[in-house]
Amino acid sequence: MAEKTKLIDVSKCTGCRGCQLACKQWNGLPAKQTVASGTYQNPPDLQPNTWTLIRFQEVESQSAGVKWLFRKDGCMHCKDAACVKVCPSGALFYTDLGTVGIQKERCIGCKECVAACPFHIPRYDSATDKVYKCDLCLSRIRADLPPACVKACPTGALSFGDKEDMLKLAYKRAKELGGDASVYGDKFVDGTHVLYVLAEKKEVYDVLPAHPRVPLSVIVWKDLLKPLSLLAAGGVLAGSFLHYITHGPKTPDEDGGDRKEGGA
Numbered sequence: 001m002a003e004k005t006k007l008i009d010v011s012k013c014t015g016c017r018g019c020q021l022a023c024k025q026w027n028g029l030p031a032k033q034t035v036a037s038g039t040y041q042n043p044p045d046l047q048p049n050t051w052t053l054i055r056f057q058e059v060e061s062q063s064a065g066v067k068w069l070f071r072k073d074g075c076m077h078c079k080d081a082a083c084v085k086v087c088p089s090g091a092l093f094y095t096d097l098g099t100v101g102i103q104k105e106r107c108i109g110c111k112e113c114v115a116a117c118p119f120h121i122p123r124y125d126s127a128t129d130k131v132y133k134c135d136l137c138l139s140r141i142r143a144d145l146p147p148a149c150v151k152a153c154p155t156g157a158l159s160f161g162d163k164e165d166m167l168k169l170a171y172k173r174a175k176e177l178g179g180d181a182s183v184y185g186d187k188f189v190d191g192t193h194v195l196y197v198l199a200e201k202k203e204v205y206d207v208l209p210a211h212p213r214v215p216l217s218v219i220v221w222k223d224l225l226k227p228l229s230l231l232a233a234g235g236v237l238a239g240s241f242l243h244y245i246t247h248g249p250k251t252p253d254e255d256g257g258d259r260k261e262g263g264a
Contacts, residue, residue, distance in 0.1 A: 039056055057205065076194045167195070
């Protein structure tokens with residue numbers, strides 16, 4: 001199947017949180033007690049039971065004094081995903097749609113993905129000892145249905161389709177908006193399968209990293225040190241096997257055992 005991408009046009013978002021509720025309903029995510037945090041944003045951050053969150057942000061405006069910025073937050077589904085690189089159990093994986101899937105039953109609760117993700121998305125639940133995140137409604141996509149959040153959006157802020165179509169739509173919309181509008185997501189981590197059309201400079205939006213990338217420590221270990229260590233281990237095994245083939249099993253003499261002259 002062709003790679004799929006979700007497009008988020010923040011200029012059309014009204015902060016209704018329809019997508020947030022639809023995500024919970026479709027995935028059967030339980031509600032939890034929340035605490036007032038001095039903002040309309042609720043809950044205050046992504047949680048193991050909240051994979052999609054509308055972020056509320058007040059910024060200064062020359063024309064209106066103060067204005068609201070709304071942004072849907074969730075997994076970016078990176079093409080070069082740090083979470084997939086570090087996952088030791090295969091719980092996080094690339095799907096044939098280009099998205100990052102998750103098999104919760106394989107998660108061992110190591111939290112490596114939590115530390116590695118440049119977007120700070122995966123959330124660990126101590127009650128289940130597992131990590132949770134959006135899978136872009138993989139079951140719906142495979143049934144030729146849009147993700148639940150896209151289906152629920154009443155303003156057209158969310159779109160879903162083939163990657164190339166969404167890229168064209170994103171740049172067309174950014175051009176229409178003009179000013180500081182830009183497309184965010186296609187220039188990082190080999191491209192993400194969630195794109196933003198931002199109406200303001202990307203630096204304005206809270207918690208949205210300006211230059212997300214796979215951490216250097218992950219690159220060094222996974223792409224350099226680990227292959228070398230496996231090669232070295234393979235060399236030792238190969239050498240041992242070659243010795244066995246050419247010389248047979250070790251005798252007590254080879255292990256340094258004592259043997260008297262002339263026999264026992």
